[in-house]
Amino acid sequence: MKLYFKILVLSLFVLIGFSAPGFAGDTIKLGVAGAHSGDLASYGIPSVHAAELVVKKINAQGGVLGKTVELLVEDDVCKPEVAGNTATKLVSDGVDVVMGHICSGATKSAMGIYKDAGIIAISPSATNPDLTLSGEYPNFLRTIAHDAVQAQLQVKFATNVLKVKKIAILHDKGDYGKGQAELAQKYFTTAGVDVALFEGVTPGAVDYSAIVMKVRRVKPDLVVWGGYHPEASKIVTLMRKKKMDTLFMGSDGVKDDTFIKVAGKYAEGVFATGPMDVSGNAMAIAAKKAHQEAYGSDPGAFFDAAYAATLALLNAVEKAGSTDYNAVMKALKSEYVDTPLGNISFDANGDAIGIGFSVYRVENGVFVEQK
Amino acid sequence: MTATGEIKKSVLVSLWFMFLTFPIMVIRVNTVQDVVEWRWLNMAYIGIGTFFISMLWRYMIRRKEREGKKEKTDNLSFAQKIILDKKIFIPLVALTGLFIIVFPHMFSMYQTNIMISALIYVMLGLGLNIVIGLAGLLDLGYVAFFAVGAYSYALLNLHYGLVFWLALPLGGFLALIFGVILGYPVLRLRGDYLAIVTLGFGEIIRLVLENWNEFSFGPSGIPNIPKPPLFGVDLSLSGSIIYLYYIIVGLVIFTIFVINRLENSRIGRAWIALKDDEIACQAMGIDKARTKLRAFGLGAMWAGMAGVIFAAKTTFINPASFTIWESVIILCTVVLGGMGSITGVISGALLLILLPEYLRAFSEFRMIIFGAVLVLMMVFRPGGIINNVRKTYKFQKT
C-alpha cells in the first residue's frame, strides 16, 4: 500500500509538472494579483470582484480591440517572497497588463519582474510613496493617492482647522503604519508643530495603558495614528476610558466602518483621512449595485479604486491600439477616463490625477466628510 | 474489536466533534453588520468526516503499535530500499540529475522560479537538519539566520556595492557568527527551554530589523536588490531566473556533499552521540557545549547563505518575511521528510513548498495543513516519510 501511495505522489508531481500553461489565444490577458487568502484577504478580494465586474461588462460590449478580455487571478498573500512567484507566473502565462498588487511590499517585489518583462501594473491600494516618486518603478501606476499626499492633508487640516501646536504620533511598527507615521512626523515638523512623542506600539498586545499614559504625560493637542483600525480603536477606547479628550486622527487604515463598530461611542469625534467621497458618483453607485447583485454583499475596501484601475488599463489598451508597453503607457498618461473615482488620468510619476483624500470625522456613528 | 464496536466508537467520536465544532464551524456572526449565518451543512461534513477519520485513526494507531513491536527486525520501507540498493539508486540519481539540468529549458519561467523557491527551502531544511536531525537541538528561531543572510547581502550591496558572489560566503559567515554569539549562552539549556529561547531570539532579530530604521530601513524594507551578475552579461528576465536556478542547484549539491561528509566524520558521530545520550557523551570526552555550538553555527551558516539567495531572488526584503511561522514551515519540512535524513528533508521541502504552489486553489488551506502535518507526523511517523536509516560504519577487516 505504501508503495502505491508513493508512486501516486510521484506521478502527481510529474503530472503537475508537465501541465505547463497553454498558449496564448486571441485574448487580452489581464492579470489580477494581490492577497486573496490569509489574514489580509479582505483587502484583496474586493479588487478581484471589481476586475470581474469590469471585464464582464466590457466583454459584453465586445471586448477590447475586438478581443475578449481574459482574467488571470493570482494570490500573493501580501508576502514579498510569494509576490515574486505570482508575478513570474503571470508573466509566464503571458499577461498583457496587471491590476495589482495590493500591499506595497509585495508590489515592490513584483515590479522588478514586470519591468523586465515590459508589463504595466496599476495598483488600487499600494500607497508607499517610493513606488511612484523614486523613479525606480517606471511601469508602476496607481489609482490611490500615496501616503505623502495623505500626510500633507493631515498636516494642513490639523494646523489650519484644528490649530494644534503639539502632537503625539503613534504607529503599529508595520510597513504601512510606520511609513505613514514617519511622513506625518516629517511634514508636521516642517509645519512647525511640536512632535512631542513618536513611538510604535506592538500590534496584538493585550493592553495599551502604558503608552496611553505616556501620551497623557506629554499633553498633546492631537494624537496622530499610523496604522490600521484594530489598534486605533483599542487606543481611542482606552484614552476615553482614562478620561482623556485629546483629539485623535488616523489615516485610511482607520476609515473603516469596523472601527466605529468596535470603538462604539468612543469613536465619536475621531478624525480619519480617506479617499474622497465618491458615493455621489453615478458610476460608483452602479458598480456598487452590480457588486450587490453578483456577490450579495456590499463591496469592500479599495473596490472603487480597483474598478477604476481596471477601467483605466483596458481603456488605455483600446486607445493605444495594442498592448505595446510604450503605447499603453502613453495612453495612460495622456487619456482621461471616466471611473467611479471620477474622470482620471496619470501624471509622469504614475500617480492618478483627479483623485485625492478628504478628512472625515466620526459624527453620530458615521464618517462625515469635512469640507 | 468487533465491527459494531468500531462503528459505535466512531459514531461517538463523530457526535463529539459535531458538538465541539458547532459554534466555530456552524455559526458565523458578523458583529459589524449584526447578521448570523448558519452553516448546518458544515456540521454534516464534520460528522461524516470525523466518522471515517476516527476509524482510520484507530487503525493507524494499532498498526503503529504492531510495527513498534517488530521494530527490531530490519523492516525497511520502500523508499529506504531504493536508497540502499545501489543498482536502483545510482541510475535514479543520474536520471534526477539530468532532469534537474534540463528542467528550466523544459518548463516555463514560472516553474523554474518556484523551483528556486523550493530549493531555497531545501537548503534551509538541510541546514536546520544539522541542528535538529543530527544534533537534536530544537531551534525555533532558525529564520533569524536566514534574515541575517538576506540583510547582509541587501545592506552590504546598498552601502558598499558588494556583489552577490562575495556576499554569499560573507552572508553565511555573518550568520555563523550570529549563531555562535546567540548559541553560546543558551546551548546548555534543556531541550524545550532551548526551543523557547531560540524562538525568542528569532523574534528579537525580526523586531530589531523592524524598529531600527537607520540600520535596516524598518518595515518598509530594502528594494532593488540586484540579481547575481554573470561576467557582466546583461541577462534577460528569464535568463537571470535560469542562472539563479543553476546557482541554487549547485549550492544544494554542495550542501548535500558537505552534510554527507560531516555525517560520516568525527564531528558527525559526536552529534549523533550527543543526541542519543548527553551524559555518556561527555563521559567519552566530548565537549557538549562546543559540539552543540558547532551544529548550531553550521546550521546558521547555511541559513545565511540561503538568505543571500533569497534576497537575490525576491529583489526586495522586509522583516515580514522572517516571522516565527517561517521557522515553523522550515521545521515542518524537516519533520515531514524525516529528521536526520538528507533524502527525507529534500523530499519534505519539495512536497511542502511545491504542492501548495501547484494547488493554488487550495492555498488558503496551506497553513492549516502544515499544522496538521506536524501533529500527524509526530503521532504516526515520528521518523518522517523517509525514516532515516543512518548509514552505519561497516567494518572491513584489513
Added chain:
Amino acid sequence: MDFDYFSYLFFGGLTRGSIYALIALGYTMVYGIIQLINFAHGEIYMIGAFTGLIIASVLTMMGLPSLAVIIIAAAAAIIYASAYGFTIEKIAYKPLRDANAPRLSALISAIGMSLFLQNYVLLAQTSDFLPFPSLIPDFEFWEPYSHIWTSAELVIFITTVIVMILLTFLIKFTKIGKAMRATSQDKTMASLLGINVNRVITFTFVVGSATAAIGGILIASHIGQINFYMGFIAGIKAFVAAVLGGIGSIPGAVIGALILGWTESFFTGYISSDYEDVFAFLFLVGILILRPSGILGKSETQKV
C-alpha cells in the same frame, strides 16, 4: 506629577500582569503535570473568546436579557474551551505519551496544534477583527481615580486572584489535587498507587483550558475586539511569565505575570515601547540562563 505618572504605569502594569496571569495559570498547570509546553494554550484562550462572542451574539439576537446572555455565553465558552483542551490532549499529546516519545516530539506536535487551531478559526470564521461587547459593566468604586484603574481592570485583577486561590486550593487540599501532585512527580509510581494517570492529565487540561476561557472572555471584553491571532502573542507572553515565576508553580505564575506586566509597563513608560517585546524576550533569555527554575520553582537535578 511624577508620582502620578509612576502610579499610572504601576496600575497599567498590574492590569497587563493580571491578563498574562490568567493565561499563564493554565500553562503552568499543564507544564507542572507533564512537562509539556502546551503551545496550543493561547489558541484555547482564543477559541474561548470566539465561542463566547458567537453564543452571546446569537442569544442577543434572539432577544434574551443581557444578564442571561452574559452567563450563558460565559458558561458556553468555559465548556467549549474545556472540550477543546480535552480533545487536543487526546489527539496531539496522549498518543505521544503512550509511545514514550521524546519531549521534543510533543513540543513539535504542540506547535502544529497551535498552527492548526489558528487557521481553523481563520477559515471557519474570519480574518477580520470582530468587535467584542463590553460584558463588564462600568461601575463607580473609587472616584475620582477611576481613570487610573477602571472598573473593568479591577474585575480582571480580582478574577485573577480568585482563580489563583481556587487553583491553589484545588491542588493543595483536594483528592484530585493530591493525585495531580503525585502524577507530576512520578507517573509510574502514581499509577502503581492506583491513580488513573490519564484521567488526572485530562483533568488538568480541562481545568487549565477553563481558566483560559475565563481569561479569554474577560480580556476580549476589556480590549473590545478579537481575531484568530490574539492567542499567539498572549500565549507566548504568558509562557514567559510562567517561566519567570517558576513553571509548575501556581502562585509563581501570577507573580511572574505581574513582574512581566510591570516591567513592560515601566519600560514603555520610561524608555520606549518600540522595543517592548524585544525586552520581554531578553528578559526570558536572561532568566532561563541565570535561574532556569524561576522565582518560585524548584530546581531539578538530573539523575545519572
Added chain:
Amino acid sequence: MKPILEVKNMTMAFGGLKAIDSLDISIHQGEIAALIGPNGAGKTTFFNCITGIYKPTSGDIFICPHEKQERLNGLKPNIVTKKGLARTFQNIRLFSSMTVLENVMIGCHSITKAGVLGAIFKNAATKAEENFIVEKAYSILEKIGIEMYVDELATNLPYGAQRRLEIARAMATDPFLLLLDEPAAGMNPMETKSLDDLIIKLRDEENVSILLIEHDMKLVMSLSDNIHVVDYGKKIAEGTPEQIKSNPDVIKAYLGDESEDA
C-alpha cells in the same frame, strides 16, 4: 610515589542531605580497588563527583597520572575524561542508534582532533585519523571479546555484552584509571567469571588501574587489592578483602540492611 587518584575530605550535599560526607580515598598505580557499601551509601554520587558531573560541595580531588599532581575540582566531565579518567554507567548508557564499533569510535573522540574543515575536505590527515580510529576501536573490541558484534546496533546486544561494550568504550579514551559502576549487575555467574578475568587482563596488559563499585561480593573479594567501604556517605572501613571480611563495622552496616544480596 603519589597515589594516582587522591580524594581529600570531599563532601557532596544536596540541600541539607550529605550524600558524601568528608570522604578520603586514594588509589595507587596498578591497583584494583573496590568501593562497596549498601544501596544509597553514596557510591555513584562519588563517581559523579570525581568525573565532573556533580561539583563537590567541598574537598579536593587530585590525580597524578605521571609525576605532576593536578587538581580535578570543577572541571567539566569531558575534560576529566581527557585527563585519563574513564567510566561506565550503572544503568547502561550506550548510544542506541549506533553500532558497537561506532560506540567505541566515539570513545576515541578525545584523543583525535579532526574538525569541521577536515571532515568536509577529508584530507590525508583526516583519512589517516579515521583509519586509526577504526583500527583502534576494533582492536579494543577484540581485547574485550565482543568483536563478533562489531556491526550490530548497540541496543541489540545481550545484556552482558552491553556491559562489556561500556568498558570497551571507556577504554577507547586511553584512561589511566577506569571507574566501573556495577559492571557485573545482571550478569550470570559465568559472565561474571569472565568479567573477572577481563578486569585483571585490562590491569595487567593495558596498564590501567581500576576502581569499581560492585554488589557482587564474590567478585569484589576475588578481584580487589584494596576495598573501601562507605555507608551514609562516610568511609567506615578500608583494607584488603581479608581485613574487610572481619571488620565489625562493615558487618554491622551490611546486616543492618538484610535486603542486600551480598
